[in-house]
Amino acid sequence: xxxxxxxxxxxxxxxxxxxxxxxxxxxxxxxxxxxxxxxxxxxxxxxxxxxxxxxxxxxxxxxxxxxxxxxxxxxxxxxxxxxxxxxxxxxxxxxxxxxxxxxxxxxxxxxxxxxxxxxxxxxxxxxxxxxxxxxxxxxxxxxxxxxxxxxxxxxxxxxxxxxxxxxxxxxxxxxxxxxxxxxxxxxxxxxxxxxxxxxxxxxxxxxxxxxxxxxxxxxxxxxxxxxxxxxxxxxxxxxxxxxxxxxxxxxxxxxxxxxxxxxxxxxxxxxxxxxxxxxxxxxxxxxxxxxxxxxxxxxxxxxxxxxxxxx
Numbered sequence: 001x002x003x004x005x006x007x008x009x010x011x012x013x014x015x016x017x018x019x020x021x022x023x024x025x026x027x028x029x030x031x032x033x034x035x036x037x038x039x040x041x042x043x044x045x046x047x048x049x050x051x052x053x054x055x056x057x058x059x060x061x062x063x064x065x066x067x068x069x070x071x072x073x074x075x076x077x078x079x080x081x082x083x084x085x086x087x088x089x090x091x092x093x094x095x096x097x098x099x100x101x102x103x104x105x106x107x108x109x110x111x112x113x114x115x116x117x118x119x120x121x122x123x124x125x126x127x128x129x130x131x132x133x134x135x136x137x138x139x140x141x142x143x144x145x146x147x148x149x150x151x152x153x154x155x156x157x158x159x160x161x162x163x164x165x166x167x168x169x170x171x172x173x174x175x176x177x178x179x180x181x182x183x184x185x186x187x188x189x190x191x192x193x194x195x196x197x198x199x200x201x202x203x204x205x206x207x208x209x210x211x212x213x214x215x216x217x218x219x220x221x222x223x224x225x226x227x228x229x230x231x232x233x234x235x236x237x238x239x240x241x242x243x244x245x246x247x248x249x250x251x252x253x254x255x256x257x258x259x260x261x262x263x264x265x266x267x268x269x270x271x272x273x274x275x276x277x278x279x280x281x282x283x284x285x286x287x288x289x290x291x292x293x294x295x296x297x298x299x300x301x302x303x304x305x306x307x308x309x310x311x
Contacts, residue, residue, distance in 0.1 A: 139277075149273070154262045165217070165254065166254075167214070167229065168214050169214075173244060173247045175202060176246060184248065193248075198210070223241070235250075236248055
């Protein structure tokens with residue numbers, strides 16, 4: 001068990017590394033770069049700055065509250081909203097909007113305007129979901145595995161991090177065994193597999209000369225797969241019958257299994273260990289909060305309720 005423990009480019013060229021940048025794209029890049037530079041130079045208000053910048057019916061809006069609102073504008077995707085954060089006039093407009101929203105909100109409360117029950121439920125669900133997300137993030141950070149723990153896991157489970165053998169396969173598929181045997185004879189006489197696949201195939205691979213691409217075990221019909229993965233490279237099978245017809249299989253190329261390095265496996269190891277940790281946490285919480293479930297109860301016709309227990 002784990003312990004819980006751009007750069008801004010230089011002068012912008014219209015042509016770089018063979019890629020042509022349109023004048024419009026160049027203009028957008030320049031504007032965006034300017035926004036980034038200006039944003040980085042904006043002085044930040046101190047967290048304790050409580051100077052009052054507006055009063056609405058006795059309710060004060062502090063400089064800190066305004067700076068928080070300006071920060072929200074700066075994170076928006078809208079470039080116009082970002083530009084408002086860069087100038088005194090823009091900040092005045094943000095304050096005007098903040099005052100307007102406060103006025104509308106206060107009058108809505110005074111007039112008894114309320115959200116409908118469905119909206120309230122959605123808000124409650126949203127708050128619940130955000131709290132769960134924050135909780136999971138916190139617990140994962142506490143249980144984050146060290147490099148040593150991840151490497152130890154890699155050494156003990158190396159076979160889990162192997163890229164399996166893959167084979168590039170072509171086939172010829174026809175309706176009857178007689179037709180398939182006829183093609184076998186033509187191949188023996190020097191016929192070209194690709195040309196015969198394009199001529200006779202009855203499936204969608206016809207126009208691709210029978211090409212089924214690269215395949216690993218576990219994705220094809222059993223009889224077809226057994227034959228395809230028992231053939232040496234460059235060999236053609238005998239007639240194989242499946243529910244799709246009668247096949248001749250050609251293994252055009254084979255890629256041998258490859259062991260992933262620890263570096264390549266790190267992300268998958270981290271995800272697996274985090275999943276294991278969260279599963280262990282879930283099991284402990286089920287014991288802590290005495291969870292009882294009755295899946296039969298999902299069917300109201302046959303189910304029974306879980307008996308109430310003293311908590």
